[in-house]
Amino acid sequence: MGESLYIIISGLVGLGIGALLVGFFLKGNNKKIxxxxxxxxxxxxxxxxxxxxxxxxxxxxxxxxxxxxxxxxxxxxxxxxxxxxxxxxxxxxxxxxxxxxxxxxxxxxxxxxxxxxxxxxxxxxxxxxxxxxxxxxxxxxxxxxxxxxxLTKEEAREQLVEMLKDEANTKASSHIKDILDQAKLSATKQAKKIVLDTIQRTATEHAIENCVSVFNIESDDIKGKIIGREGRNIRALEAATGVEIVVDDTPEAIIISGFDPVRREVARLSLHRLVQDGRIHPARIEEVVAKTEKNIDEEIVEIGERTCIELGIHGLHPELIRMVGRMRFRSSYGQNLLQHSKEVAKLCATMAAEMGLNAKMAKRAGLLHDIGKVYPEEAELPHAILGMELAKKYKEHPEVCNAIGAHHDEIEMTSMISPIVQASDAISGSRPGARREIMDSYIKRLKDLEDLALSFDGVNKCFAMQAGRELRVIVDADNVSDQTASQLSFDISQKIEKEMQYPGQIKITVIREMRSVSYAK
CATH class of the missing domain: 1.20.5 (Single alpha-helices involved in coiled-coils or other helix-helix interfaces)
Structure with missing residues (x-):
């Protein structure tokens, strides 16, 4: 037990000493830290x-x-x-x-x-x-x-008046005598004029053949719709197309009369569309005519392009192509102008090939030789010279231009193609053409008549009717009053008498239509 106690005490003392040593060590270490x-x-x-x-x-x-x-x-x-x-x-x-x-x-x-x-x-x-x-x-x-x-002033005036009366009577008698003498001198001239008037009237049948189109209808009941209430539809159609619509007793047919074949074709196609549609009234007529005119213009271009392709002619200016298409609606010496020009072109190509010349250029000149006849504006130049100027304007070859201008000997020929075109034109038009020449002058007179009326202010449209015996003038209602319209009719008649030569008499009808337009929004 003593040993155990000793061991315990020794252990306790060792633990104490160890604790002291650990404390001293930790204290020193803490200071360092x-x-x-x-x-x-x-x-x-x-x-x-x-x-x-x-x-x-x-x-x-x-x-x-x-x-x-x-x-x-x-x-x-x-x-x-x-x-x-x-x-x-x-x-x-x-x-x-x-x-x-x-x-x-x-x-x-x-x-x-x-x-x-x-x-x-x-x-x-x-x-x-x-x-x-x-x-x-x-x-x-x-x-x-x-x-x-x-003498008083009144008495002197009376004496002066009497003297003037005597002088006027003397001068009037002298003037009447001069008029009678002049009438005797001009009797032969007047007689010749009457003969010429008679000759021109005998050409009516030929003019009707070339200036009339017939529109066939299924029944005569349609004629009433075309005429319209109090004739308003037929008046609107004539005013829009510039032709005369004749609705008479001819069974199942309506006659379209006008010297311009393009106008007649527009009127014919417009009538066809109106009859098919069934709606015939002035507003619809104007709409259909406008569309038809646009279609005709497109058809003219298409005809010109088709003709150039048929003949193998390339690089033609668009305006010349349009003029070639317009030939379809003109005649030359009783023959369609386009057919005549195509025939001349083929003859020129054949002759040029036989002579060893440029056949394509000759064919081109033959096709274009009469383009002056279809120029849309009236010109004072002959058609050959006008055609030459147009060809120069659209950059055609100088030889082509010379052939066009010289095919009626109006300018000097400067290339071998020119006489070929002239000979081909004579061959194609070898049939007698006297009646056609009268027809050409007749058409020119009608165009001059329309142009004369269009020269007045306020005139919108003008159409020659009844073979030139009537002139219908459409005026702007906003610028021309009823009284002015009456005076305008008289002024046009006086100008026609002074500037034109014509047989018989011409009736001038001035049409003034008032329109009121409103819009509902």
Whole structure:
């Protein structure tokens, strides 16, 4: 037990000594750790201070840069506004100077006007004084004359009137005698004119054959729809197309009369569409005619292009192609002008090939030799010269131009193609053409008649009817009144009498139609 106690005590003493030793060791170690922690804290504080100082400097620099940038933008904006203000001030100063000059001019003109007014007043006063003096002198002279002649003013006037009557009767008798003498001298001329009028009237059948189209209908009931209430539909159709629509007792047929074949074709196709549609009234008629005219123009171009392809002619100007298409609606010596021109082109190509010349160029000249006949505007030049000018305008070869202009010997031939075109034209048109020449002059007279009426102000459209015996003139209702329309009809008749030669008489009908248009929105 003693040993156990000793061991226990020894263990306790050892534990105590060990605890003391551990305490001394831990105490020394803690001091060392504390010192190291303090050193690290100082280092961290120094680094934090350095970082804070660096960050402060960066923020100060950023703030300065932003300040300088804002300052620069502000100064730039301020300079711009200042420049705008200066510009506006300069403009205002210029306007003030201009206004000052204008004001000075106005004042100067006012002064000039006042001066002129004063001068005019003085002149008027002087004129009035002279007028009073002239009246006084005139009255005095009249009184002196009455004393000398022992006649009053009324008695002198009566004697003068009697003397003038005797002189007028003498001159009238002399004038009547001169008229009778002139009538005797011109009797032969008048007789020849009557004979010519008779000859022209005998050509009516031929003119009707070339100036009339027949529109066939299924039944005569359609004629009433085409005429319309009180004839308004047929009047609208004639006014829109420029032809005369004849609705008579001919069974299942309506006659379309007009010297322009294009107008007749437009009228025929328009009637066909109206009859098929069934809606026939003035507004619908105008719409259908406008569409038909557009379709005819497209068909003319298509005919011209098809003809060029058929003949193998390339590079033709579009306007020349259009004129070639218009030939389809014209006649030459009783033959369709397009067929005549195609025949001439083929003959030219054959002759040129036989002679070793340029067949394509000869064919081109043959096709275009009569384009002057289908020029849409009336010209004073012969058709050969006009065709040559058109070919030059659209850059055709000089040899082609010369062949066109020389095919009637109106200019000198300068190439071998020219006589070929002339010979081919003579071959194609070898049939007698006297009646056709009369027809050409007849058509030209109708066109001249329309052009004469169109030369008056306020005339919108003009159409020659009944083989030139009637002229229908459509005027603008806004610019021509009813009274003016009556005077216009008389003026046109007087101008026709002075400037044109024609058989019989011509009826001038002026049509003034008032239209009121409103829109519902």
């Amino acid at each position: 504390e010192e190291e922690a303090k050193e690290k804290a100082k280092i961290i504080l120094r680094e934090a201070e350095m970082n804070a100082e660096s960050l402060k400097k960066d923020r100060i620099l950023e703030a300065k840069e932003k300040y300088l940038k804002l300052k620069s933008e502000f100064e730039e904006e301020a300079n711009k506004k200042k420049a705008i203000i200066i510009t506006n001030e300069n403009k205002l100063k210029q306007k003030e100077q201009v206004l000052s000059k204008e004001l000075e001019q106005i004042k100067r003109k006012e002064a000039e006007l006042d001066s002129k007014k004063e001068n005019l007043s003085a002149q008027m006063h002087a004129v009035q004084v002279k007028k009073d003096e002239l009246d006084r002198v005139t009255n005095q002279r009249i009184a002196d004359l009455e004393k000398i002649a022992n």
